[in-house]
Structure formats: structure tokens, C-alpha cells
Amino acid sequence: MTKYEHLDPQHRALADLPNDERIQWIRAERWISHPAAELALAAMEDLLTYPQRNRMPCLLVHGRTGMGKTMILRKFSRDHPKVIDPRLGLTQMPVVLMQLPPEPAEVPFYEELLGALGLPLVGEVSRIRARRMARDALRIIGARVLVIDEIHALLVGGDRQQRVFLNVIRLLANELEMPLVCAGTPEARRALLTDGGLADRFESVELPRWTSNLAFRRLLASYAAILPLRRPSELDQDRVRTAILKLTEGITVRIVRLLERLAVEAIRGGAERITLEGFEALPARAPLLSMEQRRRIDAVL
Numbered sequence: 131m132t133k134y135e136h137l138d139p140q141h142r143a144l145a146d147l148p149n150d151e152r153i154q155w156i157r158a159e160r161w162i163s164h165p166a167a168e169l170a171l172a173a174m175e176d177l178l179t180y181p182q183r184n185r186m187p188c189l190l191v192h193g194r195t196g197m198g199k200t201m202i203l204r205k206f207s208r209d210h211p212k213v214i215d216p217r218l219g220l221t222q223m224p225v226v227l228m229q230l231p232p233e234p235a236e237v238p239f240y241e242e243l244l245g246a247l248g249l250p251l252v253g254e255v256s257r258i259r260a261r262r263m264a265r266d267a268l269r270i271i272g273a274r275v276l277v278i279d280e281i282h283a284l285l286v287g288g289d290r291q292q293r294v295f296l297n298v299i300r301l302l303a304n305e306l307e308m309p310l311v312c313a314g315t316p317e318a319r320r321a322l323l324t325d326g327g328l329a330d331r332f333e334s335v336e337l338p339r340w341t342s343n344l345a346f347r348r349l350l351a352s353y354a355a356i357l358p359l360r361r362p363s364e365l366d367q368d369r370v371r372t373a374i375l376k377l378t379e380g381i382t383v384r385i386v387r388l389l390e391r392l393a394v395e396a397i398r399g400g401a402e403r404i405t406l407e408g409f410e411a412l413p414a415r416a417p418l419l420s421m422e423q424r425r426r427i428d429a430v431l
């Protein structure tokens with residue numbers, strides 16, 4: 131009989147590692163695919179090969195903090211790394227990934243963009259010059275998609291500043307004839323939709339909170355198949371699913387952290403599996419933030 135049949139064949143050998151190595155493995159960051167993420171990635175792939183034309187389509191990935199937006203953008207960027215032609219010494223960077231700077235203004239935006247291209251701006255530069263440098267650099271480097279994370283940072287500014295900034299983004303998309311991918315919270319989505327010129331351009335993919343459905347069952351099944359525990363867990367049981375959703379409110383980051391904790395406890399305690407009892411036995415740990423604090427922080431983000 132094969133050992134560890136509850137695990138993916140490629141992950142079975144991990145289960146024989148010593149406890150501390152397995153715990154390290156569990157705590158390391160890794161990509162887990164799920165349907166909403168695949169939908170977003172497929173939409174981005176589509177933009178990458180979109181023929182250049184006057185009004186390029188754009189994509190907005192929206193969801194609450196901790197739902198996994200940044201993970202998706204980073205995965206897309208990893209899938210399309212920059213390539214260097216060794217003979218010509220030319221760098222081609224099909225996907226440029228940047229974050230909206232905390233201050234939503236034009237020069238910091240170009241600064242951030244140039245930084246993402248590995249061309250940090252030094253010293254004071256005028257708006258016009260920063261803009262020209264950013265546009266030229268994107269062309270020279272062969273950028274095909276500009277990905278902007280943390281788009282909700284634009285909400286920090288007042289109405290006028292927001293409009294000015296949305297204008298910058300629209301002009302950039304128009305002039306470069308390049309699709310934009312933005313990621314942000316539901317509030318950012320509302321702000322983006324207030325700009326008529328942008329609203330028509332953006333398709334959107336939502337990362338909704340997890341609920342008890344097939345997608346969530348699959349997510350848990352994927353985890354159950356890779357966590358290096360020596361016995362089969364109960365992650366496929368209704369009551370376990372319900373307990374997880376109740377504790378995490380369906381937020382990805384909380385689900386991932388909870389499963390990590392349960393798996394580590396299962397190794398340390400010797401149970402070697404995640405069970406409903408494991409939830410109850412979970413050592414009480416005061417949450418870092420109270421619900422009230424979390425609500426206040428979420429409201430600002």
C-alpha cells in the first residue's frame with residue numbers, strides 16, 4: 131500500500147521530514163490556485179496578448195484586504211518575468227508591477243513606476259520630465275501590461291485630487307495604448323467607476339469572501355493534499371468547513387493562517403491530522419486587533 135495516500139504524490143515525501151522541517155514548510159509562503167484567482171489570471175493573460183488599439187481594455191481585481199489580490203498580481207508577474215537578450219543586453223519586461231504610492235500625486239506615481247522598472251529617479255524632477263521619462267521607459271522596455279496594486283490609495287486624497295489622479299491614469303492608458311490592471315478594495319472600485327472615461331474600460335473580477343460552496347471545498351481539498359501531515363484530515367467535513375468560515379469570516383488570509391496553525395498544532399501534538407476537536411483544542415490566542423480596531427482599519431483602507 132502506498133504511504134500517505136491522502137497527499138498529492140509530489141508532496142508525500144515531505145510528510146516523512148522531521149517535525150521542525152515540516153513546520154517550516156507549512157509556514158513558508160506558497161501559491162494555491164482557486165477559481166476566482168484563475169479567472170483573474172486568465173483575464174490578465176488575455177490583456178497581455180491583446181492587439182494594440184486605440185482604447186485598450188483594462189481590468190480591476192477587487193476584494194477586501196487579505197482576500198489575495200497582491201498574491202494574484204505577483205503570480206502573474208512571476209509567470210511573465212523580464213527577459214534579457216544576452217547579445218544585445220536588452221531587457222524586455224512584459225509585465226510591470228507597481229504599487230500606487232501612499233500620496234496619490236503625479237510625480238510620486240511616476241517615481242514609483244520608474245522604481246518598478248529599476249530606474250529610480252534621483253533628486254527633484256519636474257512633473258513634465260517625470261511623465262516623459264516614465265512613458266519613454268515603458269516603451270523602451272517593451273511593457274505590455276501595467277499592473278497597479280493598492281489602487282485604493284487614491285482614496286486618501288480629496289475629491290479633486292482623486293479626479294486629477296484618475297485623469298493621470300486615463301491619459302497614461304490612452305497614450306501608451308497599454309492595458310492597465312488595477313487591484314484594490316471595493317471602495318476603490320466605486321471611485322474608479324465615478325470616472326466615466328475609465329468606468330467603460332474596466333472589466334472587473336471580484337474576490338468575494340469565501341462561503342460554503344464548491345470553490346471553498348476545493349480550496350480546502352487543495353490544502354489537505356499538500357499539508358505534510360501523516361494522517362488524513364477532516365477538512366472535507368461540513369462541520370469543519372462551517373467552523374473555519376465562522377472563525378475567519380471567509381477572508382483568505384485568515385483561512386490560510388488558521389490552517390497553518392492547525393497543521394502546526396497537529397504536528398506538535400502528535401495528532402498528525404486536522405480535526406474538529408483540533409479547533410476546540412486550539413490554544414486561545416488573543417487576536418492582535420479587536421474587531422472594532424479591525425473595522426476602523428478596514429474603513430481607512
Ligand SMILES: Nc1ncnc2c1ncn2[C@@H]1O[C@H](COP(=O)(O)OP(=O)(O)O)[C@@H](O)[C@H]1O
Nearest residue numbers: 160161162195196197198199200201382383386
Ligand atoms: N492564492 C493564495 N495562495 C496562498 N496563499 C494566499 C493566496 N491568496 C492569499 N493568500 C494568503 O493571504 C495573504 C494575504 O494576501 P494578499 O494577496 O496580500 O491580500 P490582499 O492584497 O488582497 O490584501 C497572503 O500573504 C497569503 O498568506
Ligand SMILES: [Mg+2]
Nearest residue numbers: 199200279280
Ligand atoms: Mg494587497
